Amino acid sequence: MTQDNWKEESPRHDAAASEGQLADTQHRVLDNLVNSVVAEQRRSRRWGIFFKLLTFAYLFFLGYLFLASDRLQISGSADSLSHTALIDVQGVIADNEPASADNIVSALREAFEDNGTKGVILRINSPGGSPVQSGYIYDEINRLRSLHKEIPVYAVISDIGASGAYYIAAAADQIYADKASLVGSIGVVSAGFGFVDLLEKLGVDRRIYTSGEHKGFLDPFQPQNQDEVAFWQSVLDTTHRQFIDSVKKGRGDRLKQDPALFSGLVWSGEQALDMGLIDGLGSSSFVARELIGEEEILDFTREESPLERFAKRIGAGAVEALALRLGTEGSPLR
Template sequence: MSDEFKAAASQASVDDKSWKLLEKTLLASVQEQRRSRRWGIFFKSLTFLYLVAMLVMFSPLMNGRGVGSSGSHTALIDIRGVIADKEAASADNIIGSLRQAFEDKQTKGIILRINSGGGSPVQAGYVYDEIRRLRGEHPNIKVYAVIADIGASGAYYIASAADQIYADKASLVGSIGVTAATFGFVGTMEKLGVDRRVYTSGEHKAFLDPFQPPKADETAFWQGALDTTHKQFIAVVKQGRGDRLKDKEHPELFSGLVWTGEQALPLGLIDGLGSSSYVAREVIGEKNIVDFTTEESPLDRFSKKLGASVAERLAMSMGLEGPSLR
């Protein structure tokens, strides 16, 4: 075999290997592109489905909430959980829902469906005042508070602004009182040998500090603040309920005790026994119910799950908070 033939055969073998390598490279590239396209389609589809789900969950037209509802209806507003700023039952959320419900031309009556043990007297006061203001502007639209499991303290504060209050026979109603709880760690610190060093400008600036022993004059001052808030609470209940309170001088009516719905009825704390559907159907006369409750945004819920309010809760647990209607 000539040298030229051997060289040609060797070159052909090299070229064949090169083509096979190129073919494999191109095939791998095509397969990678196909995989990328499939994953791209998958993620685009997932994003689309997520957006559709968000639209279904939060669109007023698709979830039956808010303005623009067709036909005569009873407006429903839920008041659930702690009544406090930044919570679902904040004054901003409740008042926003109330205004939408009153301004809707098809609203025949409004139900405040309450399931709350109370909260901030300030937030409850904002809602109470706004209910009475809106009732004055829209005298033809009645407001009914319906207590589910519990409507106590700040929640009852709000309910007393309604035209009428209903509850189940086993609901817990009342708790017309004020509380402000804290802890005392003085003895614990002494056992641990820890000194508390607080620097303030103002003689009583740190009077709620749980790491220092209470002083008689500061305790008396704080009790006076709670008594003042309690008197305000009693005044708004008397204003809202009026002559329906059977015995305004009842020794335990404003003591902070709670009653069942069955017990609350003869006391005049409620006007009747019944559920939200009962009130809509039998009292308002419009069984079609439209929910006007302001819902938290997904971002708000996500933030709370991440513990965005941990510092606030810690401060509350240590007593660094105002009075509470709970």
């Protein structure tokens, strides 16, 4: 090859070399891209597996809490040794509250059906609540007492046992309280507000459409209709009479003949003893030890399961729905 030919072929050689290098670079970039995509897919699969395992562990944990709480409830109430059964009535007596009829009645049935129960104590600390819920509990206490005549029922009032709470207590064989406890309030109340003058001052026109002459009665944004007020008062009086009848049935001749007794007033434990509203002064432990004769106390109060507490703590509606599915769940007048 002559020098001239070499000079002519040299640029061609350089171009071929450059093309080869470019091809190698493209292959490397493509390989890196493919490897990167594969690695990313592997990472995605690993994370997917991880989250699936985490979800499984979460559901397993919830199931374990439910089963564990269920076992605890069964082991705590099935044919245990001789004891006094204790059931707390705490807070407002209303549906979907700890002191609802469903919760209290369920606890009462478990306590009475336990072969080791020698007596039942209702430990009350409540200002009252729904007359309907209180009436359910009152009736169930009487029913269970008639079926299990050998098991006495005592109501023990701690800080307060008023209104619907005293309604419940009246079904017991005897009622005890502390000398400073608040007892009574045998009455019915329904309260509200009226905003008619306020709307006039603000220049607001109230509009309400009903089908039925009295469908909107007691509307706080409209003037009172005296016929409707009289009707509502009759409802309160009827409920009050039912309350009085139940207390008289439960307490009998122990009640003092005093017109103030059913006026809605509340008394201290010491005063309530003089009025015949209670039978003595004492605590739950006193009643268990001295009256029932069984100092060992077993608590039958229905409590939220760990699953229910967990659901409320995180505010997860889905978990609450799951609890309902699994069966772990348990009027303005007062």
